[in-house]
Amino acid sequence: MKILTFSTLFPNTEKPGHGIFVETRLRHLVASGQVESRVVAPIGWFPSKHPRFGDYARLAKVPKSEVRHGLQVEHPRFPVIPKVGMNVAPFLLAQAARPRIARLLDEGYDFDLIDAHYFYPDGVAAAMLARWFNKPLVITARGSDITLLPQYALPRRMITWAAKRADAVITVCNALREEVIALGVPGERVTSLRNGVDLQLFRPGERTPNTSFTLLTVGHLVPVKAQELIIAALPLLPDARLVVAGDGPNRGMLESLARELKVETRVQFLGAVPQAQLREHYNNADALVLASSREGWANVLLESMACGTPVVASRVYGTPEVVAAPEAGVLMRERSPQGVADAVDALRKNYPERAATRRYAEGFSWDDTSAGQLRLFGEVLARRAAHPDAQGVVVGSER
Known part of the structure; x- marks a missing residue:
């Protein structure tokens, strides 16, 4: 199975901890041996790398392409517009990513589905890209994209549109699943797959009792x-x-x-x-x-x-x-x-x-999460194969 992982929440050379939870879940999924992935992780464009511009300058130093833990990661640039940026971000994000994704296809990476993370603006942009490239779409809700951003009228409409257009929605907990359903998305289309923990990296070690x-x-x-x-x-x-x-x-x-x-x-x-x-x-x-x-x-x-x-x-x-x-x-x-x-x-x-x-x-190992993703992605592809013209069809169930 070939997937295209799409999100602005992904680590890079300048911010190795940014969105590390997205990278970690993907690494465990790829480690199953049943999935190949390319990552498109757009970066906000900024004209200067001078240190006085802080985080903006750091992001300007991120390479256009890099390899992390064996994953090929593309970083197309999208413009960040002050004040009005929140409302137009999905369109700018999609337009910036579209040529890079088209190039991946031209190079022979004909992916089976888009695996998007965070609903706004990423998931909305991914829904536009899924339409352009006629690919199935799965969006993962991760937190404030569902608990906070829908409080704003236009983002709420676009989030709801993307959720209903997606072939499946994943939430990282049951509480978020209920929030997505409250937006009007049928419950049978929303699957809860919690994050796991790397039990090899995080393990007990030698410690001296604290004095306080x-x-x-x-x-x-x-x-x-x-x-x-x-x-x-x-x-x-x-x-x-x-x-x-x-x-x-x-x-x-x-x-x-x-x-x-x-x-x-x-x-x-x-x-x-x-x-x-x-x-x-x-x-x-x-x-x-x-x-x-x-x-x-x-x-x-x-x-x-x-x-x-x-x-x-x-x-x-x-x-x-x-x-x-x-x-x-x-x-x-x-x-x-x-x-x-x-x-x-x-x-x-x-x-x-x-x-x-x-x-x-x-x-809470990652094994169950990866198995759930594989099962859900397989259902999405089987349903799309049976109904190639369908978009936003009902797949999956709560797990």
Whole structure:
């Protein structure tokens, strides 16, 4: 089976952690030996590589083509237009990718279907491309593309159009599946396939008991991750310290908050940490804390559990599906500093054996996810073969 994976959420030489969950799922699928893939991961165009332009300049340095873990990745450029860009992004994205995809076909890579990730603008653009190239389409919903963007009228209409046009929709948790169905997509067309965890990369290691209870939080320092709730909980947890792995625009605010609350000596900011190095931090922590306001399927939760470290997490979207047993960790009763502190205290009172936490994570390998994809893709292709003129036909079921 030949597929074309399409998404702006894909790692590159300048941002190796960007959209790594898309790359990881694809790597495991290809490792099955039953799928070949080429990746088209468009990059926003910017005219200068000068360092003063920050992330824009970094993206300008991304090569037009690269190979990652044996996967051929194309990076066509699409224009980013301030203020109006949100509404026209799907069209610009599709127009930019179309020539590169046509070239892949000319070179002999006649793919069987388009495997798109993130509904807006990526999934909408993929629906346009599927029409142009007359290919079946599967779109994966991953989080804010369904929980946030449909709040805007035009994106909602385009997301709904793309979802109904797709031959199948995948969601990374059942909570997102219900959100997609609420948009008017028939339930029999929406399949829930959760993310897995790399049990070889994330595994228990040697650790020295901490002198103070060590909390770890991993993620971009952006409003949706709400690391400020964890820092604000520290005065309520006088014998705990916090390690923050990640970087982003909220870092200055978080550092100021730590000073204001006089807990700066108990907060360590690591900056961005490569995924391969996260294992050490998971192993050294006593608990991972995630206080997000939105999460589709938070991979960091399973990564921590796979290292034997239980978690404390907010009760949002797919997270209760991840933290579903005492050995996994504790869900907050409320998203507040007090809610964080109470959940940490509850975990400490009934702290699970780290081996039990690891065993729980072992139930989330990528094997089931890859098998589900293969099954669904096969159904899509069989249905299209039987009805070659059909688009957006009903395939698949909840799994």
